[in-house]
Amino acid sequence: MSPLPTTAAQGPDLRVSFAGIQLKNPVIAASGTFGYGLEFEDVVHLDKLGGFVVKGLSKEPMAGNQPPRLYETPAGMLNAIGLQNVGVRVFLEEKLPKLRRIKNIVVFANVFGFTREDYEQVIRALNEKEGIAAYELNVSCPNTAHGGIQFGSDARSLDEVVGTVKRATKRPLIVKLSPNVTSIAQMAKVAENAGADALAVANTYVAMAIDAETRKPRIANITAGLSGPAIKPIALRMVFDAAKAVKIPVIGIGGISTAEDVIEFMLAGATAIQVGTASYWDPRATEKIVDELQEWCIEHQIERLAELTGGLQTE
Numbered sequence: 001m002s003p004l005p006t007t008a009a010q011g012p013d014l015r016v017s018f019a020g021i022q023l024k025n026p027v028i029a030a031s032g033t034f035g036y037g038l039e040f041e042d043v044v045h046l047d048k049l050g051g052f053v054v055k056g057l058s059k060e061p062m063a064g065n066q067p068p069r070l071y072e073t074p075a076g077m078l079n080a081i082g083l084q085n086v087g088v089r090v091f092l093e094e095k096l097p098k099l100r101r102i103k104n105i106v107v108f109a110n111v112f113g114f115t116r117e118d119y120e121q122v123i124r125a126l127n128e129k130e131g132i133a134a135y136e137l138n139v140s141c142p143n144t145a146h147g148g149i150q151f152g153s154d155a156r157s158l159d160e161v162v163g164t165v166k167r168a169t170k171r172p173l174i175v176k177l178s179p180n181v182t183s184i185a186q187m188a189k190v191a192e193n194a195g196a197d198a199l200a201v202a203n204t205y206v207a208m209a210i211d212a213e214t215r216k217p218r219i220a221n222i223t224a225g226l227s228g229p230a231i232k233p234i235a236l237r238m239v240f241d242a243a244k245a246v247k248i249p250v251i252g253i254g255g256i257s258t259a260e261d262v263i264e265f266m267l268a269g270a271t272a273i274q275v276g277t278a279s280y281w282d283p284r285a286t287e288k289i290v291d292e293l294q295e296w297c298i299e300h301q302i303e304r305l306a307e308l309t310g311g312l313q314t315e
């Protein structure tokens with residue numbers, strides 16, 4: 001990618017880079033909240049975003065869980081979509097060719113599976129085609145070969161799946177950690193040592209909601225993942241802990257809906273960030289945050305946004 005000019009007249013430099021990928025700005029649309037990107041083509045200028053992560057892709061298509069699968073909570077949202085997706089083959093045949101026609105965008109492919117071999121097969125299939133900047137591994141899935149405990153909640157399973165994918169990948173590997181762990185720093189180090197090129201911190205927080213009248217769970221799956229502003233302070237702490245523990249870049253995720261949120265995550269140590277639930281409330285949220293970031297930098301006389309990463313003042 002050719003470097004963009006950075007004269008003062010052109011405003012602040014919002015570019016960031018990680019794992020050898022340069023982005024126009026740090027704002028990336030999060031997996032599962034932005035479809036395959038194509039659904040947002042008429043709503044958001046896709047080429048204004050740092051990038052976007054497509055829905056999680058599995059070896060075979062998946063129908064997902066029974067409804068209700070979404071429930072709004074104070075300042076947040078519960079989801080148990082159940083990783084519904086078209087499967088990697090349909091993605092490669094139908095979605096990716098359309099994405100490749102759109103100029104100047106950065107596409108990340110989110111990948112998941114239920115065994116190490118599942119992950120490896122999806123990665124090998126994706127390796128064959130152009131138009132993907134990097135892979136993001138969703139490790140918040142039950143490892144069926146190891147009794148159903150999530151890959152990302154067990155250090156050994158995490159090490160194994162990241163190592164397996166690292167040997168198979170032709171592209172940079174972002175490991176998206178589960179926050180449902182005792183020590184995010186420990187899991188961050190495990191992923192780094194197993195070959196991750198960057199970390200995404202983090203996925204949703206296991207939670208639930210109950211209807212007191214009917215005495216039933218609000219979500220058919222009973223438990224679900226909590227996202228949105230409600231999780232922001234926890235996610236910020238996770239990013240801070242993970243970034244201190246590793247040398248590889250960290251992408252911050254959790255409740256981001258304004259430019260100020262982005263700045264906070266960068267100060268905590270994030271190189272880039274992802275926006276998820278905010279796109280449900282306002283489908284244009286990602287693009288608006290990019291505009292706001294530009295204004296924020298002008299107002300605060302920040303010439304290079306990337307310099308804020310890790311800039312938290314603790315004294």
Ligand SMILES: Cc1cc2nc3c(=O)[nH]c(=O)nc-3n(C[C@H](O)[C@H](O)[C@H](O)COP(=O)(O)O)c2cc1C
Pocket residue numbers: 030031032033055056077079081083110137138176202203204227228229231253254255256274275276277278
């Ligand atoms: C409806 C929905 C579907 C999601 N699907 C995926 C997915 O397929 N893969 C994944 O790694 N994360 C998935 N996530 C998690 C988000 O990418 C993100 O990590 C999380 O929502 C926290 O960010 P937020 O608070 O900005 O939404 C999903 C989240 C939501 C709300």
